Amino acid sequence: MSFRFPSPKSALELHQRLLQNDVLAPQAACLAFLPALTAYLQHKFPSADPHLHATAATDALMDYLRQPHRFDPSRGNLYSYLCLIAQRDFQNLQRNARRHRHVELPEEFGNSSQSTVLDAILAAEQYEQSQRQLAQLAQRLPQLDQRVLRLMLQKERSTSVYARAMHLDHLSHHQQQRQVKRAKDRILKRLLRGVLHV
Amino acid sequence: MSDPLDLMADRARHEPLFFGYLLERYAQSQALDDAALAAHLGITLQTLRLLRLAGCPATEPSRLRLQIHLLAEAHGIQTGLLLEVVQQALAESPLPASAPSELLTPEPA
Numbered sequence: 057m058s059f060r061f062p063s064p065k066s067a068l069e070l071h072q073r074l075l076q077n078d079v080l081a082p083q084a085a086c087l088a089f090l091p092a093l094t095a096y097l098q099h100k101f102p103s104a105d106p107h108l109h110a111t112a113a114t115d116a117l118m119d120y121l122r123q124p125h126r127f128d129p130s131r132g133n134l135y136s137y138l139c140l141i142a143q144r145d146f147q148n149l150q151r152n153a154r155r156h157r158h159v160e161l162p163e164e165f166g167n168s169s170q171s172t173v174l175d176a177i178l179a180a181e182q183y184e185q186s187q188r189q190l191a192q193l194a195q196r197l198p199q200l201d202q203r204v205l206r207l208m209l210q211k212e213r214s215t216s217v218y219a220r221a222m223h224l225d226h227l228s229h230h231q232q233q234r235q236v237k238r239a240k241d242r243i244l245k246r247l248l249r250g251v252l253h254v
Numbered sequence: 255m256s257d258p259l260d261l262m263a264d265r266a267r268h269e270p271l272f273f274g275y276l277l278e279r280y281a282q283s284q285a286l287d288d289a290a291l292a293a294h295l296g297i298t299l300q301t302l303r304l305l306r307l308a309g310c311p312a313t314e315p316s317r318l319r320l321q322i323h324l325l326a327e328a329h330g331i332q333t334g335l336l337l338e339v340v341q342q343a344l345a346e347s348p349l350p351a352s353a354p355s356e357l358l359t360p361e362p363a
Contacts, residue, residue, distance in 0.1 A: 080324060080325070082307060083307040083309070090259055
C-alpha cells in the first residue's frame with residue numbers, strides 16, 4: 057500500500073472515472089487516496105489520537121466520493137482539495153472530542169459515574185461488581201454499538217453526532233432520530249439483560 | 255491503530271454509493287457473516303473488503319450485467335454468482351435515491 061498521493065495526472069484520470077460512474081473507480085480512489093490522506097493528517101497532527109487521523113481521512117474521502125463533481129480541476133489539484141477537507145474534518149472531530157474530555161472514559165466503560173443513562177444499573181447495590189460486569193458486557197457489543205454506548209456515557213445529546221458515528225449521514229434527520237433511538241434502546245436492553253442475567 | 259481502509263470498507267456497508275451496500279443487504283437476507291459471505295463468493299476476506307469498496311452498479315439490466323461482469327472479473331468471482339447476489343439484494347428493496355445514477359460505463363478492453 058502506497059502512502060504517496062498519485063501524480064496530478066493520475067489523480068485527475070481517476071477523478072474522471074468517478075464522474076463517469078466507472079464501477080471500479082471508488083475502490084481505486086480508496087486505495088490511491090486514503091493511505092496518503094491519513095499520512096498527511098498524521099504528519100500535520102502528530103500528537104493526536106491515531107483513530108482520529110483514520111476517521112477524518114475516511115470522512116473526507118467519503119465526502120468527495122459522494123459528490124466528486126464539487127471538485128473543480130481549474131481551481132487547483134485534487135490532493136490539495138482532499139487535504140483541505142480532511143483537515144476540516146479532523147478539526148471537527150478533535151473539537152467534538154475535546155468537548156467531552158471532562159468525562160473520563162476508560163476503555164472498559166466501567167467507572168463513568170457521570171452517565172445518567174446507566175446510573176440505575178451502576179448505582180444498584182444488589183449488583184455486585186456491576187461496573188466490571190458492565191465493562192465486560194460492553195466489550196461483547198458489536199463495534200458500532202460500543203461507539204454509541206461511548207457517546208451515551210459521555211451524555212452526548214446531538215442526534216447528528218450519533219448519526220455520524222453510526223454512518224447514517226445519508227438519512228433524513230427524522231430517520232436518523234429513529235435509528236439512533238432504536239440503537240440506544242437495543243444497547244440498554246442488552247446491558248440490562250446481561251446485568252440481570254435474564 | 256485503525257486501518258483507514260477497514261474503516262472505509264465498514265462504512266461501505268451502509269453507504270448506497272458502494273457495492274458493499276448491496277453485499278450487506280444480501281448478507282443480512284441470507285444471515286451470512288463476513289466469513290460465510292466470502293466463502294459463498296469464493297474469495298478471501300481481504301478480497302471481500304476490496305469488493306465492498308467498489309461502486310454500486312446501475313440497475314438497468316444491460317448495464318447491470320456489464321458492470322457485474324467487470325466487478326466479477328476484477329475480483330475473481332463467477333459473473334453468474336455475483337449477478338445472483340446483486341439481484342437478490344435488489345429484490346429485497348429498491349436502492350435509495352442517493353444511489354449513483356445510471357451513466358455510461360467504459361467498454362471492457
